[in-house]
Amino acid sequence: MWYFVSPEVVFGPDSAIRLSQLAGKSAFIVTDANIVKLGLVEKVKEQLSQAGMESTVFDGVEPDPSIETVRKGAALMSEYGPDWVVAVGGGSVMDAAKAMRVEYERPDMTIEEVFGWTSGLGLGAKSRLICIPTTSGTGAEATWAIVLTDTAERRKLSLGCRETLPDIAIVDPAFAAEMPPGLTAQTGMDVLTHAIEGFTSTWRNDISDGLCLRALQLVFRYLLRACRDGQDMEAREKMHNAACIAGMGFGNSMIALAHAAGHSLGGVFHVPHGRAVGLFLPYSIEFIGEAHEELWAEIAHSIRLEIPKGEKAGPALARAIRGLAGSIKEPLSIKEIGISPDSLDNSLEKLVDNAFADAALIMAARVPSVEEVEKLFRYAYDGKSIDF
Ligand SMILES: [Fe+2]
Incomplete structure (x- = not known):
């Protein structure tokens, strides 16, 4: 038996408007400092406020995100209790957001324990995930895969299952326009x-x-x-x-x-x-x-x-x-x-x-x-x- 899975894909100029149509109370935005500097997070917050949502920002994702960063973000996410998780960034940011959401939804499991799961995590009880890529590369907005870095062992860890797929991908070219x-x-x-x-x-x-x-x-x-x-x-x-x-x-x-x-x-x-x-x-x-x-x-x-x-x-x-x-x-x-x-x-x-x-x-x-x-x-x- 084979599966084809895909998020709802909203694409083309101005597709970020989709954010203003969301129903919910609060959003936890996962990003990095550079994306904040480019003004892209501000754009996202504006659209979310039009939807009547509060939002908060975690901008501490580094390139090749570590498990430690995921834990830090997940702890803040749990404190905030959002019903939407919004990743704004490249593959590192989107992967970190996917992993943080797993820990947020399943505080009873560590991210390492999720490794090897193919389904049955029961994600979605607390939140839904939106990915807004700011690079045209990883395609992480449309996949369930998560790559983290084990810094001590100098190796990459791949995890994820069909449930870690984003719910919505917003593929707005304006978000990638600043790439050098x-x-x-x-x-x-x-x-x-x-x-x-x-x-x-x-x-x-x-x-x-x-x-x-x-x-x-x-x-x-x-x-x-x-x-x-x-x-x-x-x-x-x-x-x-x-x-x-x-x-x-x-x-x-x-x-x-x-x-x-x-x-x-x-x-x-x-x-x-x-x-x-x-x-x-x-x-x-x-x-x-x-x-x-x-x-x-x-x-x-x-x-x-x-x-x-x-x-x-x-x-x-x-x-x-x-x-x-x-x-x-x-x-x-x-x-x-x-x-x-x-x-x-x-x-x-x-x-x-x-x-x-x-x-x-x-x-x-x-x-x-x-x-x-x-x-x-x-x-x-x-x-x-x-x-x-
Ligand atoms: Fe790749």
Whole structure:
């Protein structure tokens, strides 16, 4: 039995007006200090007050949020007792808000205990969740997945179940308009990685396939434009939609090898999520190679990528992705990120262990061995195409 789940998605310019139509008494806004500075939280509060709601703000979410931050926010949430939780921010903020709400609704459980639950938490008795993304990347507004960081162990923790899905996603491009080019680029690579992995993981399915294909078409058409000119609101809107569509796609399929390797690299070296997974995307396509030739060809066809005679679609697609990444100044190798060869050597065992601890690894069409993952990191360090 398969499920397709999605929040109510309100999208396009001025979709934040949806907040003024909510019924409720109070809202707990989860965000970070930068989003407050940009004036976006003020906009949200205004709409909530039009709905006759009181609100309070927790702006202490850091990039790669820790379990400690989640506990702190959840304690304040419990004191306040909101009937709406409103996340305004990027993936870190939305993931932290999802996790805080779990603790708020289920004070009898710790967040670690929630790990592995697939349903039956009974969330929603106290509150509903709205996510308003301010980056066009993670698609966390449309997925139930929660990624937290265990700071002591230098690793990522993935948890969540269908019930941690937001009730409403507000995909208003005005909230992403202030992203600087570097952030637009790295989060855009996350969208592309979701779309391609969602379309090719072993959990791919007929319902999510179309979403993934549409999202990757939008990325190839609009990401470069959004990076070159942040005022290009058509490109901004299309990328904001693409992030949400890819979220619905991979959220109902799965992510795979590029995410397992990228999560690992991010956990050890604090590389931003989209940059880390985007870097591994072409390597993972090359590694999976002919096992998915038909799917690579379908993707190539959907973006009108010409494949030179005698070449397979997989390598051509990997090259096109490197071309796009290069044009928006994203690194093509681990070396380019500025990690020294010694740091890589010293952390290699940890990197491989982390990748194997990530559930996404086994969703790849070709599951690598320990030796192959080690080689994958070494090749990605040097920027060398996979030939094994
Ligand atoms: Fe991602």
